[in-house]
Amino acid sequence: MNKLSTLTQLLRFMLPYRRYWIGAMIALLFTAGITLAIGQGVRLVIDKGFVAGSVTQLNQAILVLIVMAVLMAIGTFVRFYLVSWLGERVTADIRQAVFDNVIGLHPSFFETNRSGEIMSRLTTDTTLLQSIIGSSFSMALRSLVTTSGALIMLFVTNIKLSLIIVAGVPLILLPILIFGRRVRALARKSQDSIADVGSYAGEAIQQIKTVQSYTQELHESRAFGLEVDSAFSIAQKRIRQRASLMAMVILLVFGALSGMLWVGGYDVITGAMTAGELGAFVFYALIVAMGVGTMSEVYGELQRAVGATERLMELLDAQSEIQAPDKEAATDTTNLRAELRLNDVSFNYPSRPDQAALADFSLTFSEGTITALVGPSGAGKSTVFELLLRFYDPQRGQIFFDTADLRDLDPRELRQQIALVSQQPALFTANVIENIRYGRNDASTEEVIAAAKAAYAHEFIERLPQGYYSDLGEQGVRLSGGQKQRIAIARAILNDRRILLLDEATSALDTESEHKVQLALDTLMQGRTTIIIAHRLSTILHADQIVVMDQGSVVAMGRHEELLQSSELYSRLAELQFKADARERASVE
Numbered sequence: 262m263n264k265l266s267t268l269t270q271l272l273r274f275m276l277p278y279r280r281y282w283i284g285a286m287i288a289l290l291f292t293a294g295i296t297l298a299i300g301q302g303v304r305l306v307i308d309k310g311f312v313a314g315s316v317t318q319l320n321q322a323i324l325v326l327i328v329m330a331v332l333m334a335i336g337t338f339v340r341f342y343l344v345s346w347l348g349e350r351v352t353a354d355i356r357q358a359v360f361d362n363v364i365g366l367h368p369s370f371f372e373t374n375r376s377g378e379i380m381s382r383l384t385t386d387t388t389l390l391q392s393i394i395g396s397s398f399s400m401a402l403r404s405l406v407t408t409s410g411a412l413i414m415l416f417v418t419n420i421k422l423s424l425i426i427v428a429g430v431p432l433i434l435l436p437i438l439i440f441g442r443r444v445r446a447l448a449r450k451s452q453d454s455i456a457d458v459g460s461y462a463g464e465a466i467q468q469i470k471t472v473q474s475y476t477q478e479l480h481e482s483r484a485f486g487l488e489v490d491s492a493f494s495i496a497q498k499r500i501r502q503r504a505s506l507m508a509m510v511i512l513l514v515f516g517a518l519s520g521m522l523w524v525g526g527y528d529v530i531t532g533a534m535t536a537g538e539l540g541a542f543v544f545y546a547l548i549v550a551m552g553v554g555t556m557s558e559v560y561g562e563l564q565r566a567v568g569a570t571e572r573l574m575e576l577l578d579a580q581s582e583i584q585a586p587d588k589e590a591a592t593d594t595t596n597l598r599a600e601l602r603l604n605d606v607s608f609n610y611p612s613r614p615d616q617a618a619l620a621d622f623s624l625t626f627s628e629g630t631i632t633a634l635v636g637p638s639g640a641g642k643s644t645v646f647e648l649l650l651r652f653y654d655p656q657r658g659q660i661f662f663d664t665a666d667l668r669d670l671d672p673r674e675l676r677q678q679i680a681l682v683s684q685q686p687a688l689f690t691a692n693v694i695e696n697i698r699y700g701r702n703d704a705s706t707e708e709v710i711a712a713a714k715a716a717y718a719h720e721f722i723e724r725l726p727q728g729y730y731s732d733l734g735e736q737g738v739r740l741s742g743g744q745k746q747r748i749a750i751a752r753a754i755l756n757d758r759r760i761l762l763l764d765e766a767t768s769a770l771d772t773e774s775e776h777k778v779q780l781a782l783d784t785l786m787q788g789r790t791t792i793i794i795a796h797r798l799s800t801i802l803h804a805d806q807i808v809v810m811d812q813g814s815v816v817a818m819g820r821h822e823e824l825l826q827s828s829e830l831y832s833r834l835a836e837l838q839f840k841a842d843a844r845e846r847a848s849v850e
Contacts, residue, residue, distance in 0.1 A: 270570070270574050270577075271566075271570050274351050274354050274355055274358075275347070275351055277354075278347055278350060278351070281343050281346065281347050282343075282347065284339070284343050285339075285340050285343035285344050285347065285399070286402075288336045288337075288339040288340035288343065289336075289340050289399075289402055289403055289406060290406065291332075291336040292333050292336035292337050292340060292403070293403065293406040293407045293410055294410070295329050295332050295333040295336065296333060296407055296410075296548065297407070297410045297411060297414055297545075297548075298329055299326065299329050299330075299333075299544070300411075300414060300418075300541045300544040300545050300548075301541060340399065340403075341399070344394075344395055344398070344399040345395040345399075346395075347394060347395065348391045348392070348393075348394035348395020348398075349391060349395060351390075351391075351394055352387050352388075352390050352391035352394065352395075355387060355390065355573060355577075356383055356387045358577055359382070359383060359387075359573055359576045359577050360383060362576065362577050362579065363379060363383075363576055363579070365581055366579055366581045367581045367582040367583045367652065367653070368647070368652045368653065369582065369610070369611040369612065369653065370579060370581070370582075372610070372611060372612040373611075373612065379576065382572050382573055382576055386569040386570075386572050386573050387569075387573065389566065389569045390566055390569050390570060390573070393563065393566040393569075394566070397559045397563060397566070398559075398563070398566075400555055400559050401555070401556055401559040401563060404551075404552040404553075404555040404556045404559070405552070405556065407548055407552055408548065408549050408552030408553060408556070411545040411546075411548040411549045411552065412545075412549060414541075414545045415542060415545050415546065415549070418538055418541055418542045418545065419525070419528075419534060419538060419542050421524070421528075422521050422524060422525050422528075422542055422546075450495045450499075454488075454491055454492035454495045454496075465481045465485065510553060515550065521542075521546055522543065525539045525542060525543070526539070582653075582654070583651055583652070583653070583654065583672055585671045585672055585673070586668070586669055586670075586671070588671075591669065591670060591671045591674070592665040592669045592670055593674075594662060594665075594670055594671075594674045594675060594677075594678050597662055597663035597664070597665055598628045598663040599628045599629070599663075599678065599759040599760050599789070599790040600625070600626065600627055600628040600661075600662070600663050600790065601625070601626040601649055601660070601661065601662060601760070601790065601792075602624070602625045602626070602660070602661040603622055603623055603624050603625075603645070603648070603658065603659075603660050603661075604623055604658055604659045604660070604661070605621050605622070605623055605657065605658040605659075606619050606621075606622045606623070606648065606655045606657070606658035606659070606660060607619060607620050607621055607622070607655060607656055607657040607658055608622075608644060608648060608653065608655040608656055608657075609656060610644075610653075617813050618641050618644040618813055619641045619644055619645070619648075619655070619813040619814075620812075620813045620814055621658075621814070622641070622645075622658070622813060622814060622815065623658075623815070624645075624808060624815060626790055626792055627790070627805075628790050629788055629789065629790060630790060630791070630805040630806065631786055631791045631793065631801075631803065631804045631805045631806075632791070632792050632793070632804060632805065632806050632807075632808060633792075633793045633794075633795055633801035633804040633806070633807045633808065634792065634793065634794050634795075634808050634810055635794075635795060635796070635798065635801070635807060635808070635809055635810070635831065635834060636809055636810035636811050636816075636830070636834075637811060637830075637834075639812075640810040640811050640812065640813070641810055641812070641813040641814075642794045642810055643764065643794065644813070645792075646681070646762050646764060646792070646794070648660055649679070649762065649792070650675075650676060650679060650681065650762070651667050651670075651672050651675055651676070654667075654668065662675065662678075677758070678758055678759050678760055679758050679759075679760045679761075679762060680700075680752075680753040680756050680757075680758035680760070680761050680762070681753070681762045681764070682746075682749050682750055682752075682753050682761075682762070682763050682764065683749070683764045683765075684764045684765035684794075686737070686745040686746050686748065686749035687736075687749070688733055688736055688737030688740070688745055688748060688749070689733075689736075689737075690732070690733070690734060690735050690736075691732065691733065692727070692729065692730045692731055692732050692733065693713075693722050693725070693728075693729045693730070693731055693733065693748065694706060694709050694729045694730065696733060696737070696748055696752065697709045697712060697713060697748060697751045697752050697755055698752075698755065699752055700752060700755075700756045701755055701756050704755055706729070708755060709729070709751075709755060710729070712751045712752070712754040712755035713729075713747075713748075713751045715751070715754050715785070716747045716748075716750040716751035716754055717747060717780075718744070718747035718748055718750075718751050721744055721747075733748075750782070753785070754785055758789075759789055759790065760789065760790045760791075760792075761785065761786060761789055761790070761791040761792070762792050763782070763791065763792070763793045763794070763795075764794045765794055765795060765796065765797075775800070779800060783803075796838070797838065798821070798834065798835050798838045799838070801821075802821050804820075804821075805820075806818060806819065806820070807819065807820065807821060807824055807831070809824060809828050809830055809831045809834075811830060816828065816830060817830065817831055821835075
């Protein structure tokens with residue numbers, strides 16, 4: 262992505278607020294005009310006051326300068342407020358637009374892009390962008406306008422001296438262009454390295470119990486230190502380039518000023534120009550010098566803005582591989598039977614293109630039936646769920662919801678027919694009610710409580726410090742595994758979907774809780790199409806069909822008693838499971 266296209270995309274977010282930009286530009290031009298007029302005020306003070314020796318004219322000239330200062334203060338207030346407001350507003354819009362796009366991307370995107378990296382772009386990069394739009398960009402515009410105006414006034418005041426200043430401009434622009442490119446490249450690397458630091462820290466903190474249980478605090482601290490030092494090293498190179506740029510510009514600018522002062526002083530001594538004209542010329546020359554210095558400093562900041570914008574626009578332009586059909590062509594799911602069917606499906610995860618998760622897989626989940634998927638780890642059971650929810654599309658074969666291909670359905674409408682209870686229940690940093698209500702924001706408190714009671718969660722929720730209004734902490738850290746699972750089941754009960762996907766839904770429960778939840782699930786599953794992934798075979802004895810999977814294929818299918826006789830794999834799994842259950846009961850007794 263080149264710099265021009267990056268800035269064009271950034272301008273797209275600024276266009277809706279053109280009134281604010283116009284107001285800021287008017288205030289900018291107004292203050293620039295006042296600043297340039299002050300130069301003429303300086304000329305009057307010197308020629309009419311100091312040189313002429315007139316107190317009256319001196320007072321008048323000083324009064325003019327005071328009025329100009331008041332007007333400039335008012336204009337500066339308006340400009341600063343409008344530009345700062347725009348920086349905050351545009352940045353907020355970009356942050357929202359990026360998040361809206363990211364939240365709808367296909368899951369495989371997050372297999373190759375770390376969550377910490379994405380969070381860094383949403384926070385660090387947008388904060389940098391806000392600072393630059395609301396401050397640095399304003400300074401650059403102000404310097405550009407005042408410097409251009411001051412150059413014009415230089416020629417108006419004295420052409421010969423102006424030519425000395427202009428002769429130095431190419432020498433000043435050259436280092437800006439050379440160093441600016443290096444700064445931009447280093448700015449992008451610097452932002453990437455900061456993202457790596459945040460990502461590493463976030464992962465270590467998220468897994469803090471594992472880190473501490475394996476006493477890896479020192480190792481993680483050293484590894485984090487390496488990430489920090491790497492980020493610092495890149496930042497150091499960027500700072501060195503910017504410092505070199507600023508030093509070179511200041512040297513050239515003030516070298517030109519020194520030459521100009523020598524020539525101007527000679528002309529004043531010889532009577533070729535007045536002291537007031539030289540004073541005004543020096544004033545304008547200083548404005549040009551400060552303006553160029555500011556622009557050289559801000560140029561580096563703007564290069565950082567381009568780098569940050571590129572990283573944000575990459576997320577904004579990312580396309581989901583799971584696309585909804587046109588609204589006119591999409592099939593309405595409400596009129597379809599709750600039956601799912603996989604026909605000769607083959608699928609490889611994008612991160613593992615050479616390893617088949619499912620191979621020529623065919624299976625039907627009839628409406629109103631309970632189907633259990635069993636098999637060793639890696640058999641493809643969870644992959645079936647991923648495909649049914651259309652988190653991925655298979656490379657070959659088709660998946661049907663009744664008679665409709667999933668590709669002909671809006672993914673949102675499809676998922677609104679399905680309730681998922683995963684092996685690791687997903688809870689959010691919110692209270693109990695908000696977590697159970699997730700997916701049905703319009704549910705009343707009474708409905709939430711009824712769902713909690715059905716999931717046998719009401720009793721322990723009531724014992725929490727604020728009951729249903731208790732905050733659960735990040736990822737429900739304040740609950741036990743079994744309590745988290747029952748909250749997730751209550752959520753599924755409340756959402757009342759036609760299809761249930763239960764991924765080890767009782768795996769985290771003790772024997773008593775498992776019995777209670779199993780009763781709730783038995784009630785919930787009535788009249789619904791239910792698909793269960795289970796390692797604990799004792800929980801699926803009631804299933805209408807049990808599908809035995811291995812290496813992405815169906816190897817056997819039937820009821821429990823049938824499979825004990827016909828499937829060696831199922832028989833072995835059952836034997837291992839029931840031996841484990843017997844040991845567990847013996848240890849309890």
